[in-house]
Amino acid sequence: MVDEGRRGIFASLSSAIKGEKRDRKIPVRPPYNDDPDLFHRLCPECEEKPCARVCEEEIILIEDDGTPSLTFEKKGCTFCDACLEACEPGVLSDKRLHYVNAEVEIDVLKCMAWHQSICSSCKDPCLDDAIRFLGLFRPEISQESCTACGWCIPVCPTDAITIVSKPATKGEVE
Numbered sequence: 001m002v003d004e005g006r007r008g009i010f011a012s013l014s015s016a017i018k019g020e021k022r023d024r025k026i027p028v029r030p031p032y033n034d035d036p037d038l039f040h041r042l043c044p045e046c047e048e049k050p051c052a053r054v055c056e057e058e059i060i061l062i063e064d065d066g067t068p069s070l071t072f073e074k075k076g077c078t079f080c081d082a083c084l085e086a087c088e089p090g091v092l093s094d095k096r097l098h099y100v101n102a103e104v105e106i107d108v109l110k111c112m113a114w115h116q117s118i119c120s121s122c123k124d125p126c127l128d129d130a131i132r133f134l135g136l137f138r139p140e141i142s143q144e145s146c147t148a149c150g151w152c153i154p155v156c157p158t159d160a161i162t163i164v165s166k167p168a169t170k171g172e173v174e
């Protein structure tokens with residue numbers, strides 16, 4: 001798909017000049033889950049962790065506690081359904097949940113376009129058209145349109161885009 005090629009170019013350019021890790025307090029989980037408790041209840045016992053193996057974007061990591069989380073250091077989620085189909089225990093089970101349960105934001109202090117420099121790197125890989133610019137400057141993310149796919153995160157030259165898990169439910173530990 002042409003759009004995937006476009007994403008790949010931006011992602012590889014950016015990851016070549018960056019590489020630092022991002023801090024995450026609450027892990028950002030894979031999509032297709034409607035009960036975060038299940039990550040703690042079922043994933044540690046899942047021996048092969050097939051979700052991480054089948055993800056072609058290689059964005060699923062396994063935490064020390066045996067639960068999966070997403071990393072957006074190089075790529076984002078394409079909602080390809082592969083992890084959903086691989087998850088036999090049913091932690092990832094609802095095909096309708098085509099979004100990552102997280103909030104993506106632009107830090108206006110770090111964003112070049114908020115400081116009168118021309119930059120629209122984040123807009124190009126956003127297939128949901130969720131990043132809106134006021135003229136040439138001041139990009140903002142429409143929370144209504146954003147699926148938290150994460151493709152805009154690695155392409156930002158100043159590391160101005162953050163992703164944070166939505167508030168923890170019963171099983172998620174802060």
Ligand code: SF4
Nearest residue numbers: 043046051087089091
């Ligand atoms: S395949 Fe399912 S049960 Fe296994 S680690 Fe991944 S999400 Fe958890």
Ligand code: SF4
Nearest residue numbers: 055077078079080083
């Ligand atoms: S939907 Fe596809 S790209 Fe997204 S985390 Fe699952 S396997 Fe990876």
Ligand code: SF4
Nearest residue numbers: 126146147149150152
């Ligand atoms: S703004 Fe949201 S939908 Fe658009 S690329 Fe970033 S995370 Fe994905």
